[in-house]
Amino acid sequence: MVSPVWLRSFCTLVEVGHFTRTAERLHMTQSGVSQHVRKLEEHLGVALLVRQGKGFTLTDAGERLFAEARDILQSLSGLEQRVGQDDPFTGQVRVMSPGSVGLKLYPQLLELQRQHTGLIIDYRFAPNASVEQAVAGNSVDLGLMTQPSAHEAVQCRAMAEEALLLVTPASIIEPDWATLLKLGFIDHPDGNHHAGLLLGANFTEFEHVSQFQKTGFSNQIGLILAPVSLGLGFTVLPAHAVAAFAQPALIRAHALPHPASETIYAATHRHKPVPSRVNTVLRVAKTSLTQPKDES
Template identity: 30%
Template sequence: MDIALARTFLAIVDTGSFLRASERLHVTQTSVSARVRTMEEQLGQPLFVRNKAGAALLPAGERFLPHARTLVQVWERARQQVAVPSGSRAVLALGCEISLWQPLLPRWMTWMRSHAPELALRTAVSAPRELLDQVAAGVLDIAIVYAPQQRPGLRVELLIEEKLVMVSTDASVRSPRAADYVNVDWGPEFEQQHGLAFPALSNAPVRAGLGPMGLEYILGAGGTGYFRQEVVSAHIEAGRLYRVPGAPEFLYPAYAVYAAHAAPAALESALAGLRQCADGERHTEAASAAVETLGKKPRRAAGKS
């Protein structure tokens, strides 16, 4: 199928209208209609029903939707691989879940440019399901996600055993208050465990869909919430945030997911960099924990052994 047809199909789905799709694609509405007729002839099924509200998918269109996305994604991947930048021998594409990219992704990019400069890098940040779909389709070489679903043909490797810890801008907080608590969406597993530990905080007035967003909020407005230990460690050491004593910790591991049939040379370089950068994060967490422990130990009186 012509990639232009698949792009046209997706534009109609995204905009909900043949007219708006034509505006997005910079073609006439007649051209959009002609492309849809061509697709329907090739597939042997009607894809859309048009009404006053625009265009809606028919059952055949719903079934075709994931395949259309894969067609476009694979084409983009092929285009990137063919158009390898001058001086590079291959392109390596890595995607990271939104709440996991910082600081792992910038560290990995720096490591790769130093240790594997012959590889051109393509990075993306997206939702976990989309990342796994792109790995399965060959659009991405590796995806970094939390709690990935097992899929045939994909391999999963544990990178970081990250923890979520409760911190506050108020050093006196011993028990979190709903009024100044930020409930961060760290996924269904965290939400279930968090709800059991803090049922009164489930309906806190402030809810953040992303960890970085919630962290920026409490650093500016004050408050309490759960965040990745590696991310907040510098703020704790600087005295901007404080660990809430006795608050439970929750695991938030990061996994590397890649295709079992992926090209071994570039993949091994990328995985080696991820392992090294992840190991650096573990050392940072250990150092932060040691600093925090030392801070709690009573100081010896001057002049005494």
């Protein structure tokens, strides 16, 4: 490998045009400059200079090396700055979260990117288990989860609470147990968990979600409420998913006497320092996900 020190001596010599002044600029001896050039020639196996007393003329090989070496040295000169750079508004931030959190947060992060175009948001929607594995494997910078991680490499911090809501067709004013049984349940990947938390706290009759006839299923967060809006059943969803539904007049979200919620956790790699740009996204996420209901 060619030494960048040799290259710097050679390029400075070509720019200055004189061995003595090159040595002065580089705080070297003249023999040191000559030695670096000679080592370059020996390493490359070609003559780079035709010496003429205290002056010189470049060979063809010397001209080619000078043309390329300048770019190499310029790149190297900015390397330390680039490696040490920790700009809070520059670079890619890879985020992953369950769907309801993403429906609320992703538009806020796009607005952040619009304000700071050097920031690049890479957002993926995934269940908790996939988020955990992605954080542990360093394939995302920030994970948002609705349950704490048990993985040794993942550090979780509680960040916000997201209410769970019972959602029925708009025609249902006060849902009682009999009404829910008649409607049937629109299931989703977290349906059993969400229904257990909310219905278990509010209906003494509730034992498990299989008490209801399953009248539909969707694994797409934006589509779970579509059958509910058509009167095909009820479901239990996090509040951000309900707020994002495109036809709110066709559904009704019910405030039950005993509220239930999920904690949202910020997950990062335990053994990796968090860059400033990730902390920027984390602050926006916390602000967005903890807004009062009338501002969300």
